Amino acid sequence: xxxxxxxxxxxxxxxxxxxxxxxxxxxPFSRKVRLLMGEKGIGYELVREYPWERRDEFLDLNPAGxxxxxxxxxxxxxxxxxxxxxxxxxxxxxKTPMISGTAPNRAEIRRLxxxxxxxxxxxxxxxxxxxxxxxxxxxxxxxxxxxxxEAMRNANQLLDYIDWLLDQRNWLAxxxxxxxxxxxxxxxxxxxxxxxxxxxxxxQTKRWYSGLKSRPSFRPLLxxxxxxxxxxxxxxxxxx
Amino acid sequence: xxxxxxxxxxxxxxxxxxxxxxxxxxxPFSRKVRLLMGEKGIGYELVREYPWERRDEFLDLNPAGxxxxxxxxxxxxxxxxxxxxxxxxxxxxxKTPMISGTAPNRAEIRRLxxxxxxxxxxxxxxxxxxxxxxxxxxxxxxxxxxxxxEAMRNANQLLDYIDWLLDQRNWLAxxxxxxxxxxxxxxxxxxxxxxxxxxxxxxQTKRWYSGLKSRPSFRPLLxxxxxxxxxxxxxxxxxx
Numbered sequence: 007x008x009x010x011x012x013x014x015x016x017x018x019x020x021x022x023x024x025x026x027x028x029x030x031x032x033x034p035f036s037r038k039v040r041l042l043m044g045e046k047g048i049g050y051e052l053v054r055e056y057p058w059e060r061r062d063e064f065l066d067l068n069p070a071g072x073x074x075x076x077x078x079x080x081x082x083x084x085x086x087x088x089x090x091x092x093x094x095x096x097x098x099x100x101k102t103p104m105i106s107g108t109a110p111n112r113a114e115i116r117r118l119x120x121x122x123x124x125x126x127x128x129x130x131x132x133x134x135x136x137x138x139x140x141x142x143x144x145x146x147x148x149x150x151x152x153x154x155x156e157a158m159r160n161a162n163q164l165l166d167y168i169d170w171l172l173d174q175r176n177w178l179a180x181x182x183x184x185x186x187x188x189x190x191x192x193x194x195x196x197x198x199x200x201x202x203x204x205x206x207x208x209x210q211t212k213r214w215y216s217g218l219k220s221r222p223s224f225r226p227l228l229x230x231x232x233x234x235x236x237x238x239x240x241x242x243x244x245x246x
Numbered sequence: 247x248x249x250x251x252x253x254x255x256x257x258x259x260x261x262x263x264x265x266x267x268x269x270x271x272x273x274p275f276s277r278k279v280r281l282l283m284g285e286k287g288i289g290y291e292l293v294r295e296y297p298w299e300r301r302d303e304f305l306d307l308n309p310a311g312x313x314x315x316x317x318x319x320x321x322x323x324x325x326x327x328x329x330x331x332x333x334x335x336x337x338x339x340x341k342t343p344m345i346s347g348t349a350p351n352r353a354e355i356r357r358l359x360x361x362x363x364x365x366x367x368x369x370x371x372x373x374x375x376x377x378x379x380x381x382x383x384x385x386x387x388x389x390x391x392x393x394x395x396e397a398m399r400n401a402n403q404l405l406d407y408i409d410w411l412l413d414q415r416n417w418l419a420x421x422x423x424x425x426x427x428x429x430x431x432x433x434x435x436x437x438x439x440x441x442x443x444x445x446x447x448x449x450q451t452k453r454w455y456s457g458l459k460s461r462p463s464f465r466p467l468l469x470x471x472x473x474x475x476x477x478x479x480x481x482x483x484x485x486x
Contacts, residue, residue, distance in 0.1 A: 070361055070364070089329070093356060097349050098349050109337050109338050
């Protein structure tokens, strides 16, 4: 797996950063946190964690056994669960707010973030990860074509809804970039990596996603690969 | 089904309340919202919604098709998803804050709330609802004894973790009552209604839950029954 340099390799950064993020390259929830940290300019080190290995040390950190976990050993802080981490960073780092606006605006940002984290994950990303990554890495079996096709059909339907939102708004939850866009980009990017997105007929979503792909917060994620599972050639291209 | 009086029956309340909550009696996510609204003294009307019926009007309201949805027709507000609703109520109603304290305190409250909404739901409440309610109401089939026993074993393990938390803290997330306790009570109460909780050996959790049961915010929920599925006799008793 091609991950960014290990903590010790981030020579310059280690002096100014304290956060360590436990994650793996294709975890959409970790990607959401990384996009938020990127937009806010918060430095962090990556610690690769495969949650399915159920390492004792990781279970001690998070009894739920899931990535991401964000820790700051110096301050004794352990933040568990992507939405908990995002709310914490919003509350403590003023720069580039991503859950902003009036209370109803904030509710809409959170609704769509939850929609991607639950609906899009359950119907698209989860099945794709199971069939294309877990079966390969853990069970050493082949993916089930029927389940893959169903996940792609679901993706197509859910992208119709995103097209519809983007017909009315510049960004998913309103007039400005928000956590909803980052959550969407995180999940869509993993689905796209795993060959689950057919972009034809989704011009609005494609244009919006192309804009996100060119952001500095997104570039590092798009350059990471799991060698055992190569992405399609269009995956990291801004024009696709 | 014995639900509280319909909106028109809440004679005095309709004058001061505008909120309508779409929910059904055994939806743990709706119960969490109701407990929060009860603690904050926010009036609301109940609208019974069975999400599995997938009513067109409800899907128009919430494309994800899930309860709870909280609307205020007068102000044109539609709030979707229990955690979105809880964050909105915290932000807009100062009385009795339930996600309070320092940023790390707030993260711990949100972590445990998410833990109940995801882990406890997935391992205990979801399977119990499927076996004991959905199979009866929708599929007209009998519950699978193996799945019920597994859900009860899971409940037992997860209650061990709650016992452990309560060995160190007065309330689940720290020294004061928080949304984590309300989320826990919501899920545990549905599991208990469906006969999924064996209280033996969980003295700490039992004492904590008995205290919650006696709160005015909890009493109305405990008095509601689904006639087709009677709860065990201890279900609504503070001493059990």
